[in-house]
Amino acid sequence: MSLETFQMIVTLLGGLAVFIYGMNLMSDGLQKAAGDKMRNILGMLTKNPVMGVLAGALVTAVLQSSSATTVMVIGFTSAGLMKLRQAISVIMGANIGTTITAQLIAFNIGDFAWIFVFIGFIMYFFFKKKEMAVKIGQILFGFGLLFVGINTMSSTMEPMAESPVFTEMIMKVADIPVLGVFVGLCMTLVVQSSSATIAVLQNLAMTAGPDGVTSIIGLTGAIPVLFGDNIGTTITALLASIGGSKNAKRTAISHTIFNISGTLLFIWFVPQIAELVTWLSPKGPEVEVISRQIANTHLLFNLTVTILWLPFIKVLEKIVTTIIPGKDEREDMVAGPVFLDTNVLEQPVFATHLAIQELTRNASLTFDMLKKSREAFAGGNLAMVNDVIETDKTVNIIRTKTIEYLSQILSAESITDFQKERVSALLHVASDIEHIGDYCKNIVELAEDKAKNKYVFSDIAKNEVDEYFNKIETMLVDTMESLETGSPELAEKVLAEEEKINAMENEIRQEHMHRLVDNECSPAVTVVFLDVIHNLERMGDSCNNIAEAVIKGYRAKKQSIAKGE
Structure with a gap:
């Protein structure tokens, strides 16, 4: 490996690290700004599945992580505070809420990243006596760093696209949808954040191929990777359910089934999905609009799968109960905590x-x-x-x-x-x-x-x-x-x-x-x-x-x- 290649890889990983840090910082700021109001969302969960989906979307929009939401839901289910059917509806909403990050990235405001960083820094570090100003400053600071990370990754991917080896590898992924799903799955398993891997995918797609005009991977090549990212994010929930109650395990499995079933259904229609999204999205040169197209595909996919599954929550509940059979009973007199997670x-x-x-x-x-x-x-x-x-x-x-x-x-x-x-x-x-x-x-x-x-x-x-x-x-x-x-x-x-x-x-x-x-x-x-x-x-x-x-x-x-x- 040459020194130049090594530097590109390190810079790419550094940009990814700044992106993840910025996203976490923004999430913390949003949580602080939302304050105790987030607890009111819990009241929505007892009403009906539609309200559960809405609650899941809102919580994930604040947490900026569907994994964080599903882990929280698993904790509540394990503690007996949330029924399995409610948990499934919240997870469906979490899949919709997580698309917000991709939509933010699709707005091409990278040129203004340092402005957000500067304003956010001033508010975050010099307005300590004004709590709300500090919280807003943290949000802006994290938001700016998020785009600084994206800019770093973008600048690194441009010279990488000139490498024949890299180009050939990307072409294979674009031509074989199953391989694309596998790549997306592995990326998310490593990074443990579908938002981060989708950001990498958006940046890769905005990189021009050998002709200097079209995307190196194209929308049809990016969609299977996107599907893989969605599946990969369910692993965190599966790990969190280990040692939990039966309903906690069922909740995690329902998340995996939900995302895998969507992929199995739509993987056969990638060209048609790409055509529909291209029609719905803004027009222009491919490398300039493909980030928006990927964000819209992400939203459209998760929204469609949720709409398809929503009337059949009872069926999904039955499936996971069959996979993990038996009653989910909690002993009130166990010699230790029941609700703490x-x-x-x-x-x-x-x-x-x-x-x-x-x-x-x-x-x-x-x-x-x-x-x-x-x-x-x-x-x-x-x-x-x-x-x-x-x-x-x-x-x-x-x-x-x-x-x-x-x-x-x-x-x-x-x-x-x-x-x-x-x-x-x-x-x-x-x-x-x-x-x-x-x-x-x-x-x-x-x-x-x-x-x-x-x-x-x-x-x-x-x-x-x-x-x-x-x-x-x-x-x-x-x-x-x-x-x-x-x-x-x-x-x-x-x-x-x-x-x-x-x-x-x-x-x-x-x-x-x-x-x-x-x-x-x-x-x-x-x-x-x-x-x-x-x-x-x-x-x-x-x-x-x-x-x-x-x-x-x-x-x-x-x-x-x-x-x-």
Whole structure:
């Protein structure tokens, strides 16, 4: 290999690296600008397949990566937050959303790349006090670098096109569609980004052949490579599904089937597709318009395959269920997290959503502990003692893993200041939930002490304990719902309930003292009685802390919206 050839290859790879970096930087900027609004897209997924397709397209347009969207969807499916049918529709939308990058590249604005870089740099590095300006600056800076990478690749491909060996190799790809598909597949497997490989394809196609007029590969030669790129991008999802639930694997396989089926259907009509796209696209010399033609082919192909498959989502669901048979069941009492997925960490909005689901699940485990501790203490059912102690171990494990996960979210490059504040609050919530479990454990230990020493409570004392348990159970239910939904109204209700709990504790203490003076209660049971009331009151404090975190998050969100973040 000559030094000149080596330099061309290195420059080509360098241009590709700058392109990928610019695309990732732009994606991070878009995520920050979109902020928590992206979470609202989740609500669209429960409506119908069409809304799922739309949601998938929107998320992918922001993430600038269909692979990132499919990995996120696999995480949600594995956690049980998304049904298989919903996941399939979102992936169909992701295939449409990923065509945005090719459309951007097709706009021949490479001459203005450094202008975008300069303006974006100024806004990104010198407007630190204006958050939205920084986010827009990051988007422009990444957008400019994206085209700097494209320009670098273009300048490298021009002398490469003069090489007879390179020209002959490209001609083989253009003449044998199956070979083109294989090349596109391999390129995407190596780069792990169909957007990047399609950008390379667009630049190659804009390079003139030996005659200096027509494209070195032509549209009919580029289309099979484009099909291969589409298949290659599904590998990331397949890898992400390893170790996931059955529905996660089915989701990944549905993505592969979707893209392969489209290729198998349309590979026989490449000349006709090229003719149609040429008719639909702008006219002009081939090397000047072929980038737009490839972008339009990409959009037309993915849109058509989606329209063809959309009425048959149930069929596709049946196919993948046949390939991966059996029920997809999740155990609620597994000794560890269910919802957390590290593959989603680079999308803070969705990762935070998973963390909240895990925290809500952990809170529900403590609610189960509360009911069992009540059975043990008030009902004398000591069979519940071991159940509470074992569940407490699970609660502690989930708390530790969730805190680790939340800490990882904080290190994501695309996280916004509002999201940082929200995640920081959730770190405290994780500890408060774990404390509730500890108080339940304390109560069952008191139940054992009560049974061992045969302490007998007066009827009034029993009623007071029973009523206090009722108040705490209601409060914990409201707390869990406010945490899951982010409802400030429910959180305010919890705060009001906590004030009543505190007042009730003082009243119970005073009433017990009166009973002691009047010899209506035994002094021996005082410690146990007051301890159980105290532990219940501390649960109320923890619920209060969680409610305050919800309210704080709601206010921070309102401020974020007011600032236009």
